């Protein structure tokens with residue numbers, strides 16, 4: 450113990466340390482409040498929370514972990530974007546490069562991929578816990594609705610990323626998925642009643658999603674833009690609303 | 706302070722608040738660290754899948770959507786794509802959105818309880834489990850040409866030809882479907898009178914409509930598996 454406190458002194462009591470942190474941290478109630486409300490990131494939290502809301506057995510920490518994985522995916526995603534080009538002649542080779550040539554590329558790609566799967570799981574477990582605690586009941590009805598949109602967006606985020614490696618797995622998975630759009634009632638050319646709107650393979654909703662009648666270069670570009678820009682932006686906006694509403698609806702739900 | 710103590714004792718309000726720093730923040734940081742360690746070490750040992758370069762001329766067999774959509778893909782066995790791939794997911798999302806507005810039971814708000822909301826919890830848990838059971842079947846038990854294989858069986862290309870299927874006669878199919886929803890709506894309302902009265906007509910019809918659609922999905926699966934029924938309702942425009 451003496452060693453540790455000596456070491457602590459060495460580290461903190463010198464000019465460099467003091468030039469950065471300016472003053473020490475005295476553990477007082479006031480400082481505990483200030484830690485939260487004077488920090489731009491932490492002030493998403495209230496200064497005080499009800500005790501049960503800090504219990505892992507109540508929230509399972511699943512909303513927070515979902516958010517953290519989203520941040521993790523954003524970081525690894527940006528790094529992947531330095532190497533990956535959404536061009537049908539290059540995309541696959543870029544992924545192979547990531548796996549075999551780029552330093553830490555394999556770890557980067559693997560963790561982005563597994564993170565995406567993990568997020569789909571944690572978001573659905575989060576929904577499950579919110580249901581079991583009845584936390585969608587008044588006044589939190591609307592935040593549940595925001596949550597459902599986030600759930601769908603999480604699926605779509607993962608789904609649009611699936612095509613990007615441009616390998617057989619992604620190509621045929623997206624084929625199966627987007628073939629469903631063909632069958633959309635009214636809007637897909639094979640869907641019931643689509644003759645009313647005069648749907649053809651080259652003007653229906655699947656065509657709009659793929660930018661063509663087949664999965665080709667425009668489809669890859671569209672998947673890329675949805676995956677890297679459009680959906681993350683929409684999801685971020687909804688998450689802001691989601692967290693804001695958690696606060697405005699009276700903090701984490703709990704027994705009265 | 707004293708006033709607060711007294712009120713607390715009298716149970717007028719609960720002052721169980723603790724400082725977010727460090728009580729909550731510390732746990733969040735720990736969770737973040739554990740998740741990062743978990744993801745990175747899993748990624749160190751297990752590679753993300755990457756198959757050959759995509760080739761439009763050579764279909765994967767079986768071609769599978771990502772795992773979280775395989776429940777819906779599994780339902781393609783039992784329903785046409787417009788229903789399994791578009792309308793049913795639409796109904797599921799709509800149903801999820803409606804939950805807070807349909808469930809008007811004031812009890813069980815903010816704590817775990819089964820006793821005080823048996824109906825809501827049972828329906829939701831059943832639906833949740835059903836979703837994942839379908840995903841399991843679609844992921845693990847479906848091989849080439851989407852043929853069924855038990856986990857201990859090897860995926861082969863020669864499996865017995867499935868028995869021929871037939872459609873129900875149209876009048877019978879329509880009668881069954883209408884009868885199913887009609888009985889499903891009227892009978893519980895008569896037997897469980899206060900359940901119906903507490904919800905009111907609109908909530909009741911929407912709640913039971915959604916529940917019956919979930920049950921109907923299972924029934925259609927049974928009809929297909931046990932009686933080889935392809936469609937209950939077959940018309941030139943739409944098949945169910």
Ligand code: HEM
Pocket residue numbers: 508510511512513514515516519572575576579582584585589592593594595596597599600603688691695700701702703
């Ligand atoms: C990207 C997806 C999501 C993120 C990042 C997210 C994040 C969070 C966080 C951090 C909380 C605070 C409490 C906790 O951690 O449990 C929360 C609460 C909540 N979430 Fe989510 N969530 C997401 C999706 C959903 C979904 C799919 C639903 C429901 C369909 C939902 C409904 C709610 C509700 C109603 C609350 C308030 C719970 C309470 O007060 O106890 N959220 N969310």
